[in-house]
Amino acid sequence: MTIPNKNYANLKDSYLFYNISQKVKAYSAAHPDKRLYRLGIGDVSLPLPEVVIKALHEAVDEQANKDTFHGYMPECGAPFLRKTIATHYATHGVSINEDEVFVSSGASDELGDILDLFDKSNTALIMEPAYPAYVDANIMAGRIIIHLPSGIENGFLPEPPQNAKADIIYICSPNNPTGAVFDRKKLQKWVDFANENGSVIIFDAAYEAFIEDVVIPRSIFEIKGAKTCAIEICSLSKTAGFTGTRLGYTVIPKTLVRQNMNFNDMWVRNRTTKTNGVSYIIQKGAAAVFTPEGQKQIRDNISIYKNNAKMIMDALDKAGVWYTGGKNSPYVWMKVPDRFDSWGFFDYLLNETGIIGTPGAGFGGCGEGFFRFSAFGTPEDTKEAAKIMKELLIDLEVAHK
Amino acid sequence: MTIPNKNYANLKDSYLFYNISQKVKAYSAAHPDKRLYRLGIGDVSLPLPEVVIKALHEAVDEQANKDTFHGYMPECGAPFLRKTIATHYATHGVSINEDEVFVSSGASDELGDILDLFDKSNTALIMEPAYPAYVDANIMAGRIIIHLPSGIENGFLPEPPQNAKADIIYICSPNNPTGAVFDRKKLQKWVDFANENGSVIIFDAAYEAFIEDVVIPRSIFEIKGAKTCAIEICSLSKTAGFTGTRLGYTVIPKTLVRQNMNFNDMWVRNRTTKTNGVSYIIQKGAAAVFTPEGQKQIRDNISIYKNNAKMIMDALDKAGVWYTGGKNSPYVWMKVPDRFDSWGFFDYLLNETGIIGTPGAGFGGCGEGFFRFSAFGTPEDTKEAAKIMKELLIDLEVAHK
Numbered sequence: 001m002t003i004p005n006k007n008y009a010n011l012k013d014s015y016l017f018y019n020i021s022q023k024v025k026a027y028s029a030a031h032p033d034k035r036l037y038r039l040g041i042g043d044v045s046l047p048l049p050e051v052v053i054k055a056l057h058e059a060v061d062e063q064a065n066k067d068t069f070h071g072y073m074p075e076c077g078a079p080f081l082r083k084t085i086a087t088h089y090a091t092h093g094v095s096i097n098e099d100e101v102f103v104s105s106g107a108s109d110e111l112g113d114i115l116d117l118f119d120k121s122n123t124a125l126i127m128e129p130a131y132p133a134y135v136d137a138n139i140m141a142g143r144i145i146i147h148l149p150s151g152i153e154n155g156f157l158p159e160p161p162q163n164a165k166a167d168i169i170y171i172c173s174p175n176n177p178t179g180a181v182f183d184r185k186k187l188q189k190w191v192d193f194a195n196e197n198g199s200v201i202i203f204d205a206a207y208e209a210f211i212e213d214v215v216i217p218r219s220i221f222e223i224k225g226a227k228t229c230a231i232e233i234c235s236l237s238k239t240a241g242f243t244g245t246r247l248g249y250t251v252i253p254k255t256l257v258r259q260n261m262n263f264n265d266m267w268v269r270n271r272t273t274k275t276n277g278v279s280y281i282i283q284k285g286a287a288a289v290f291t292p293e294g295q296k297q298i299r300d301n302i303s304i305y306k307n308n309a310k311m312i313m314d315a316l317d318k319a320g321v322w323y324t325g326g327k328n329s330p331y332v333w334m335k336v337p338d339r340f341d342s343w344g345f346f347d348y349l350l351n352e353t354g355i356i357g358t359p360g361a362g363f364g365g366c367g368e369g370f371f372r373f374s375a376f377g378t379p380e381d382t383k384e385a386a387k388i389m390k391e392l393l394i395d396l397e398v399a400h401k
Numbered sequence: 402m403t404i405p406n407k408n409y410a411n412l413k414d415s416y417l418f419y420n421i422s423q424k425v426k427a428y429s430a431a432h433p434d435k436r437l438y439r440l441g442i443g444d445v446s447l448p449l450p451e452v453v454i455k456a457l458h459e460a461v462d463e464q465a466n467k468d469t470f471h472g473y474m475p476e477c478g479a480p481f482l483r484k485t486i487a488t489h490y491a492t493h494g495v496s497i498n499e500d501e502v503f504v505s506s507g508a509s510d511e512l513g514d515i516l517d518l519f520d521k522s523n524t525a526l527i528m529e530p531a532y533p534a535y536v537d538a539n540i541m542a543g544r545i546i547i548h549l550p551s552g553i554e555n556g557f558l559p560e561p562p563q564n565a566k567a568d569i570i571y572i573c574s575p576n577n578p579t580g581a582v583f584d585r586k587k588l589q590k591w592v593d594f595a596n597e598n599g600s601v602i603i604f605d606a607a608y609e610a611f612i613e614d615v616v617i618p619r620s621i622f623e624i625k626g627a628k629t630c631a632i633e634i635c636s637l638s639k640t641a642g643f644t645g646t647r648l649g650y651t652v653i654p655k656t657l658v659r660q661n662m663n664f665n666d667m668w669v670r671n672r673t674t675k676t677n678g679v680s681y682i683i684q685k686g687a688a689a690v691f692t693p694e695g696q697k698q699i700r701d702n703i704s705i706y707k708n709n710a711k712m713i714m715d716a717l718d719k720a721g722v723w724y725t726g727g728k729n730s731p732y733v734w735m736k737v738p739d740r741f742d743s744w745g746f747f748d749y750l751l752n753e754t755g756i757i758g759t760p761g762a763g764f765g766g767c768g769e770g771f772f773r774f775s776a777f778g779t780p781e782d783t784k785e786a787a788k789i790m791k792e793l794l795i796d797l798e799v800a801h802k
Contacts, residue, residue, distance in 0.1 A: 274513030
């Protein structure tokens with residue numbers, strides 16, 4: 001008799017984005033002429049850079065001809081791409097070998113798959129608020145989750161807890177949803193904590209391309225000691241508009257060892273068993289991102305998104321509202337006016353203005369009372385929405401006094 | 402203290418294809434002028450069909466323009482592709498709904514991922530010889546494996562064992578490596594066994610496109626009762642040359658329930674947590690395979706491979722050697738001449754003729770004494786290799802008498 005994985009019964013249904021879409025649908029039906037400003041979802045709006053499009057076309061053409069056709073790819077990634085990514089790390093002062101780089105179908109895929117390397121008895125320490133998949137993937141595996149709260153008092157950048165049995169530690173910086181970023185000193189504390197306790201950090205660097213301050217590390221491997229305690233999971237989704245094209249990469253240092261088992265070796269074994277690699281076409285497109293021309297083109301796109309973030313920040317600054325993020329991050333995380341909870345503010349904002357954001361309560365308990373804006377909308381929508389929001393928030397403040 | 406997944410320590414290293422490549426390298430170095438005939442690997446040699454190439458180019462162009470750009474795809478597959486695949490099943494007389502179809506990055510990826518739905522305490526029944534990943538993925542999860550031997554006596558098509566506690570049952574038909582195919586009657590026995598015992602069959606249909614006999618089922622869902630006991634995992638790798646382009650699909654009926662847990666619902670939950678879907682570009686290319694023109698073009702390619710298989714079979718028939726497969730399958734599985742074991746025959750064949758096959762011992766204990774030829778080589782190589790092999794095998798037989 002087959003026994004299903006009963007841990008699935010412990011999952012809470014996630015209705016966050018479903019509820020948002022139902023509410024937006026109802027609003028649109030009631031107000032068919034009203035303009036909507038979509039600052040909710042974390043998806044990109046700009047197309048792929050030209051240099052990527054060119055590389056994708058060339059790769060498709062190679063697949064049309066038997067002399068240039070590519071069959072099965074190496075399971076851990078095409079050597080040309082692993083090498084390119086290792087070289088890219090070197091330009092940021094991080095020295096890794098190409099066999100420490102693994103090409104993936106995306107960070108979200110890898111964040112789930114990588115957990116296969118860990119025993120079920122490990123606890124997972126997750127800073128709240130958090131990307132919901134961190135929690136759910138560990139519930140599916142039957143792990144105990146330690147929720148580490150964060151808030152205004154620590155700028156949503158919590159310190160390692162005293163005496164916590166934290167085996168797997170999730171760190172997302174720049175953070176989704178809060179936009180908060182760990183500086184070197186704060187991240188060093190976590191690396192030291194992990195090394196002292198024998199923990200492993202899963203470092204989600206999906207938003208690293210938005211970092212501009214030189215004091216903020218773009219990779220955890222800029223931090224001393226990280227190569228004995230961290231796995232870094234990265235993605236081209238937000239860096240180069242690959243959300244629907246799919247490609248990510250993971251760095252597992254050869255020096256990450258626990259109980260005599262080497263995580264790099266284990267991941268090679270996992271990949272050679274459980275995948276036949278990532279599409280040749282997409283890997284060629286990804287390699288183009290790391291060319292000088294590719295880097296220039298993604299910088300152009302990112303500065304459009306960063307300018308969106310700036311418009312949102314300016315509006316909140318003028319309205320005197322507390323927020324994190326926006327500067328080294330595509331997300332702005334604001335405190336909602338006192339009279340609302342986060343869903344209440346969502347409803348009010350939508351119905352009064354047509355602006356769509358994401359209620360903080362959707363990212364775990366600590367998210368209540370906060371609200372996420374994404375900088376991935378169009379500049380036109382964002383500019384108009386920022387203007388409307390500034391006025392609305394000032395009016396709310398005046399009315400409150 | 403992080404505890405790694407210690408089941409990895411129970412994996413045997415798989416040196417099959419590595420050993421083959423080392424031996425071929427040594428042979429080439431010693432005989433730089435000798436021609437090699439590559440009938441070993443299961444990779445395709447023909448390029449993607451024209452209709453797929455066209456669809457891929459169009460999809461790349463859509464990603465270049467903000468009005469047609471596609472971001473995040475639905476996690477379970479693009480609706481257009483799920484619908485197309487469900488319709489394709491209907492043309493074979495199998496009625497499934499589009500929400501029973503899940504798009505994947507490939508069968509090998511899915512065969513590993515799908516195990517997340519099962520409790521660790523389940524046993525896995527694996528027919529030997531087998532694709533090595535079936536065994537390894539279950540060892541990684543700590544499951545007990547029941548090896549079910551097969552051989553000449555049952556045509557490598559074993560029947561359900563009496564009194565075996567088989568919770569997860571792997572069936573690959575047409576089989577890799579043996580090329581043997583289950584007919585309806587034989588497959589019905591397995592479906593009945595699974596329903597009686599509450600087992601779940603994982604049906605690997607990666608080679609279904611090679612079936613030509615109408616008495617052979619192309620899908621397990623042609624068998625009565627399969628919708629309450631089976632998951633079918635399929636792929637475009639061999640069907641349409643997608644080995645390096647990557648796309649597969651999985652069918653999980655809504656009626657597959659164990660202990661009140663619905664596997665379709667669970668897989669939706671898994672996908673929405675652990676992936677952001679498959680590349681839009683590749684999904685568009687895949688949809689083109691199912692158009693009338695696409696079906697014609699893949700048939701043309703498959704008949705080239707099938708003709709390769711026929712050339713190998715003819716050679717073995719003329720030499721009077723026992724084999725399975727070749728007819729509804731791209732693999733021919735021959736009994737090696739008595740004086741050799743399978744690696745011994747590999748060495749002899751390579752050194753005498755430059756022909757590369759795959760030793761059966763690489764597919765588990767029951768594979769010893771057998772040898773796999775693949776029909777995915779070029780027609781030129783295969784024709785010449787078949788001729789050489791026929792003569793060699795006849796000479797060996799004569800020498801033996």
